[in-house]
Amino acid sequence: MRLDFAEVLKQNQSMVYSIALRFLRSRETAEEVAQDVFLQFYQQMGRMEGEPHATAWLRRTVCHRAIDELRRRRLRMHVAMENAPEPRDGYTPPDLLLHRRLRELVDALPDSARMVVVLRYQEDLDPSDIASLLDMPISTVKSHLHRSLTLLRGRIEKQEVYS
Amino acid sequence: MNPDDFESELTAALWREEPPPDFARGILARVERKRRAQVRPWAKVLPWAIAAGIALGAVVPVALHQRAVEREARAQQAKHELLVALNITQSRLRHTRELLLRHKS
Numbered sequence: 428m429r430l431d432f433a434e435v436l437k438q439n440q441s442m443v444y445s446i447a448l449r450f451l452r453s454r455e456t457a458e459e460v461a462q463d464v465f466l467q468f469y470q471q472m473g474r475m476e477g478e479p480h481a482t483a484w485l486r487r488t489v490c491h492r493a494i495d496e497l498r499r500r501r502l503r504m505h506v507a508m509e510n511a512p513e514p515r516d517g518y519t520p521p522d523l524l525l526h527r528r529l530r531e532l533v534d535a536l537p538d539s540a541r542m543v544v545v546l547r548y549q550e551d552l553d554p555s556d557i558a559s560l561l562d563m564p565i566s567t568v569k570s571h572l573h574r575s576l577t578l579l580r581g582r583i584e585k586q587e588v589y590s
Numbered sequence: 591m592n593p594d595d596f597e598s599e600l601t602a603a604l605w606r607e608e609p610p611p612d613f614a615r616g617i618l619a620r621v622e623r624k625r626r627a628q629v630r631p632w633a634k635v636l637p638w639a640i641a642a643g644i645a646l647g648a649v650v651p652v653a654l655h656q657r658a659v660e661r662e663a664r665a666q667q668a669k670h671e672l673l674v675a676l677n678i679t680q681s682r683l684r685h686t687r688e689l690l691l692r693h694k695s
Contacts (some may be wrong), residue, residue, distance in 0.1 A: 432621065436614055444609035454610075465617050470623070512601060528604035533604065548597070549604035582595050 428474055435481050436465055441551070442482070443489045450493035452534050460496055464489045473480055475515040486550065490542070497538055528586065532579050539563075543571040 443464055447457035468485060476482045533544055539561075546557045554572065558565040591599070 433618060434613075438615060441606040441608050442615060444613070445606040448607060449604070458609060458613065461613070462617055462620070466620060466624075469621050503644075506594060525599060529600055529603035544600075548601045549606065551601075576596070576600075577595070577601070580591070580593075583596075584591070 430475055430478065430481060432469055432472060433486075435468070435472075435478070438478070439482055439485050440465075443475070443485050445549060446486065446489050446545065447493050449533070449549065450538075450542055451496060456496060456500075460492050461489065464492055465533070487560055494538075494542070494561075525583070528583065529579065532582055536575055536578075537568075540571045540575045543568055544575050547572060 440461070444457060444461045445465075447460045449456060451457050451460065463483060466480070467488065472481075473486070475484065475581045533541060536544060542561060543557055543563075546552045546560065547554070552560070554565055554568045557563070561568070
């Protein structure tokens with residue numbers, strides 16, 4: 428099935444860019460990685476069997492490229508979940524929205540946990556799909572989800588207590 | 591906040607962001623450049639071929655001229671050696687003639 432590259436780009440650019448952005452926490456790097464993924468897709472386009480296949484290929488590729496980029500830049504933080512630092516606020520407006528706070532907290536998670544949370548709640552993937560995408564045991568995926576939600580909820584509730 | 595509500599809020603918080611406005615245009619431009627390079631593979635080689643041709647065009651005439659000069663020099667040398675040999679032969683012939691005339695008389 429012949430795909431239209433411009434159409435695939437239009438339909439999937441926000442997905443690819445957002446995954447890269449959440450994983451890498453840098454707009455500039457996310458843009459570079461996302462561009463490389465689409466250029467790689469262009470080379471492989473003849474092998475795609477339809478739009479769902481193309482979307483799945485793009486999602487998988489951007490995850491792996493982002494992981495490679497994190498390893499290359501040595502941004503892995505080998506910290507236990509409990510020791511994950513609070514995000515630096517700088518200036519925190521009194522009317523900070525819940526969603527902005529949640530994004531900051533997710534950005535502060537360790538890499539693997541953050542990837543799992545993003546794929547679950549941004550991309551709406553099942554734990555089994557996440558396990559396959561990240562080459563991770565499903566038990567590890569579920570563990571990351573459970574611990575991350577507990578941590579995030581705890582920090583939001585703590586902020587509510589002190590606000 | 592109950593767990594279901596919290597997960598709903600988390601889903602709402604992690605909305606997809608749009609890339610910068612010129613993102614798609616930049617990718618399409620790079621794709622077009624790749625496509626043109628693939629259609630005309632000789633385009634990469636052409637500048638080097640032209641440069642090589644210019645270099646050969648400058649070097650070959652000089653080399654040819656040098657060989658012609660060397661060939662002329664060798665010809666002149668051979669001519670000189672022939673003349674020397676002829677002079678020697680002429681001189682010997684004259685000497686032999688004088689001896690014969692002396693003997694006859």
